[in-house]
Amino acid sequence: MEKKVRVRFAPSPTGGLHLGGMRTVLYNYLFAKQNKGDFILRIEDTDQSRFVTGAERYIFDCLKWAGLEPDESPIHRGNYGPYRQSERKEIYRKYAEQLVADGFAYYAFDTPEELEKMRQDFKTGKNPSPQYDHELRNKMKNSLTLGEDEVRRFISEEIPYVIRIKMPEKELVSFNDMIRGEIHFDTSLVDDKVLLKADGMPTYHLAVVVDDYLMKITHAFRGEEWLSSAPVHILLWKYLGWKKEMPQWAHLPLILGPNGKLSKRDGAQFGFPVFAMNWNDPKNGEMTEGFKEKGFLPEAFINFLALLGWNDGTEQEIFTKEELIQRFSMERVHSGGAKFDYEKAKWFNHEWIKRKESQDLKPAVRNILVEKSIAEIDDQLLDKVISLVKDRCTLLTDFYDQSVFFFRTPDQYDLTSVQPKWGESKKLFFSEIIRNYELNTDWSATVLETNFKEIAAANKIKPGEVLSTFRIMLVGGKFGPGVFDIAAILGKDNTIQRIKKALTIF
């Protein structure tokens, strides 16, 4: 029987969730759903000095907004908890000690100052950053160099120590990456990573393999930045005796900003979001804008994220979540890093807005209008307005500019476009329009248009000369849907009132 697929996303709650993290979530989610497996969210909060209040909550909010909710997590329950590593603290020491007992790890008593001194002392032009490796460990203060008695004494005296993995002097470690294929490492070049810190917390290296094992993870997807520490993890799986249970790895390519690795600075600098949702940093009060607040639809967000490094081999670009679940495959993920293109991201959003029914857009649009203090929005009116203007909205926030005039009489007019052509004959024309429209019983766009043109002809005015003026009267500027469609939605009283008002101003 095949093992049930279980994947996990394991962020550390230290700040905003950026594009790369969200894409890792997405790929995990798609893979899990495609294989009828479980998607687990595990909080990697082993570094207590980096704790940020609200960061965990924020992660959940982002996943919920994007529609990528986990099956198991600190707040979704599950049978493999707890799902916060800080709450699993007691679990890890046992395994670290086991590794020491089996000769795969050792105690190290070097203080941070001593480590710093070592790095200074052994630094050369050829080797700017010396590692605590199979050679240097012989010159340091650890259970390999100290006598057994001394080690016992140190421990009983509660001298702080860490547990480090003992990398083999010369061994070839290989594994098969789902995206990159066979990858090899020479252990003589890898350092003795700390597994258990002096405060008793595990480092990522220990925690990730212990938890992946205990949580029965079958496939481990993470960013490319983890590739170089993969040999440590592979060896740990072996040393702990779990080699047969080791998940399949896939190291996802990085998402790059305009110049190198995507950073939140890029957002501020280039005017696009990098986080899924607004992130308020409690430490400095700074707010970083998110895709949600910028006006992105979750469907579009997921869609462009999925295509950033993956495609199904066809020329299709617009995918629903269901289609993505069906078509996704890790093997088709491109191995090179991808530079994020905000213009294309906006195009995806535009496509999604155009495709969606105004019904489905309504809640989000209503929120945006309410935020701009447009109260009392008639539901039916909103429906009509949305379907009329959505083609010209790239971001949800565009709905404001594109539809304010339905809810508010313009108080500013594009006068420079009106006045050069303005005159008595035009005034006369519009008073006639008012008279005609007042008597109008069928208030539909087509009727309004024919009447308008007839009156223009009777006055020997080309419709083109007054059409844009009419638009400015109703809207304030030269934009928006067809004028008669607007007038039809505005209704008789409102339309006539706006013409009258404009007549007093022009």
Added chain:
RNA sequence: GGCCUGUUCGUCUAAGUGGCGAGGACGCAAGAUUUUCAUUCUUGAAACAUGGGUUCAAAUCCCGUACAGGCUACCA
């Protein structure tokens, strides 16, 4: 410096195991439609990092070089 990973139009990418005049999309440019703006439609410019091999044939396989990115913490 060392190790690891990458490298097709400006950007995202396609081209199952070598046979293309290198395809699509975003963006850009031009035109048509829309008596506004946007949509829509048509057209166009635009790429195999580089040097060697292997082969009748290489974007595709091999080696070197360059460039880019990641890692090199008691951070993840």
